[in-house]
Amino acid sequence: MTTDLTVYTQTAQRFADAFGESFQVNVPISKYTSARVGGSAEMMLIAKSAADLQKAVELACAANIRYTIIGGGSNILVSDRGVRGLVIFNKAKQVQFRHSGASVICTAESGMNLSSLARMCISKGLGGLEWAIGVPGTVGGAVVGNSGAHGGDMNDNLLLATVWEPGRGVRTYSLEDMQYEYRNSVFKREQGNKFKLRRVVLSADLKFKPGSTDVIMARADEFNEKRKKSQPGGATMGSMFKNPENYYAGYLIETAGLKGFRCGGASISEKHANFFLNDGTATAEDIRALIAEAWHTVRDRFGVEMELEVELVGDWDY
Ligand SMILES: Cc1cc2nc3c(=O)[nH]c(=O)nc-3n(C[C@H](O)[C@H](O)[C@H](O)COP(=O)(O)OP(=O)(O)OC[C@H]3O[C@@H](n4cnc5c(N)ncnc54)[C@H](O)[C@@H]3O)c2cc1C
Numbered sequence: 001m002t003t004d005l006t007v008y009t010q011t012a013q014r015f016a017d018a019f020g021e022s023f024q025v026n027v028p029i030s031k032y033t034s035a036r037v038g039g040s041a042e043m044m045l046i047a048k049s050a051a052d053l054q055k056a057v058e059l060a061c062a063a064n065i066r067y068t069i070i071g072g073g074s075n076i077l078v079s080d081r082g083v084r085g086l087v088i089f090n091k092a093k094q095v096q097f098r099h100s101g102a103s104v105i106c107t108a109e110s111g112m113n114l115s116s117l118a119r120m121c122i123s124k125g126l127g128g129l130e131w132a133i134g135v136p137g138t139v140g141g142a143v144v145g146n147s148g149a150h151g152g153d154m155n156d157n158l159l160l161a162t163v164w165e166p167g168r169g170v171r172t173y174s175l176e177d178m179q180y181e182y183r184n185s186v187f188k189r190e191q192g193n194k195f196k197l198r199r200v201v202l203s204a205d206l207k208f209k210p211g212s213t214d215v216i217m218a219r220a221d222e223f224n225e226k227r228k229k230s231q232p233g234g235a236t237m238g239s240m241f242k243n244p245e246n247y248y249a250g251y252l253i254e255t256a257g258l259k260g261f262r263c264g265g266a267s268i269s270e271k272h273a274n275f276f277l278n279d280g281t282a283t284a285e286d287i288r289a290l291i292a293e294a295w296h297t298v299r300d301r302f303g304v305e306m307e308l309e310v311e312l313v314g315d316w317d318y
Helices: 005-022 050-062 114-123 139-145 188-192 213-230 249-255 284-302
Strands: 023-028 040-047 067-070 076-078 083-090 095-100 103-109 158-165 169-174 200-210 266-268 276-278 311-313
Touching (some): 050 083, 050 158, 076 284, 249 284, 266 284
Parallel strands (some): 040 083, 067 083
Antiparallel strands (some): 158 169
C-alpha cells in the first residue's frame, strides 16, 4: 500500500517534525470508528486544535499527499485495505459562547462531540440542539452531513462554518452556501469524487435560544428515550441508507424480510433494519456485502434504489 517510498518517508518525517507524537504511521483505524472495522491509515495525525487541523491539511497539500478527515468515525465504513495518505483524526474541541441580541451564539471547533455540546447547551439553558443528544460524532461531521433527528437538523442551528478550502485558504460559509438538503450538503455531494481534495470544516457558529433548563432537558430526555427504544446498541454506523422519498429505508429492508440477515460477522439489526451491526468479528467487506444484499433485494421487491447515508472511505477499488 503506498505512495512512492521516498516521498512517503520524506513526508512522514516532515509531519513527525511538525506534530511530534501526534503523528504516527501505519495505524489501525477500526478503534476510531463506531463500526469497529477497517484497515490501517498509512499516516495518521491527531489534530488537537483547529490550528493543527489547518496546518496538517496545508502541509499535506504542499507535499501532494491525499488527506482524509475523520471526526467521530460514526458515518463512515473504512475499507479493510485501509486508507492511503494522511488520515487526520479531529480532536479540536474548543467551544466559546457569546450573546447576540436575544440569542446566544456558540463557536465550536469542528472536533467537538455534538452530543456533549448539546448537553453543555442544555446545562446553560440554551435550547435548539436537543435533537442531537445521542447522535455520535463531531460538529464537523454533522455540518458536512446535515445530521439531524426528531425533526431538527444542522440546518436549524448553523449560522456559519469556517472552512479551509484547497487553493483558497480559510473562508466563511453562510448557511445558504452549505446548500443543505436532507442529510446532504455541498460538502457531502463531493464525497463521490475521489480526485477532488476535500474542504475542511475548522469550526462552526451555532445559534441558540435561551429558555428554561428543565423544559429543554425534558425534551432531550424524551428524544433520548425514543432513541433507546428504537435503535440497537453495539458497533454500528447508524442509519445505513437515507430514507427514500415517501419511504423509510428501515421499513423497506424489514418488509423485504432482511431483519437478522447476516454476512459473516455483520448482520441487519432485529430492532431497526436500517442499522447494520458488527458482532465483533465483522470485516468491512462483510458489511459491504450486506449493503449490496439490502440494496438489491429492496430494488427487486419495491423498485426503490436506496442511497447510502454512510460514506465508504479508503481503498475500495479492485
Ligand atoms: C448509533 C448511531 C446513531 C446515529 N444517529 C444519527 C441520527 O440520529 N442522525 C444523524 O444524522 N446521524 C446519525 N448517526 C450518524 C452519525 O453519527 C452522524 O452522521 C454524525 O454527524 C457524523 O459525524 P462524525 O464526526 O462521526 O463524521 P465521520 O463519520 O467522522 O465523517 C463523516 C464524513 O464527514 C467528513 N468530515 C468529518 N469531519 C469533517 C471536517 N471537520 N471537515 C470536513 N469533513 C469532515 C468525513 O471526511 C466524512 O466524509 C448515527 C450514528 C450512529 C453510530
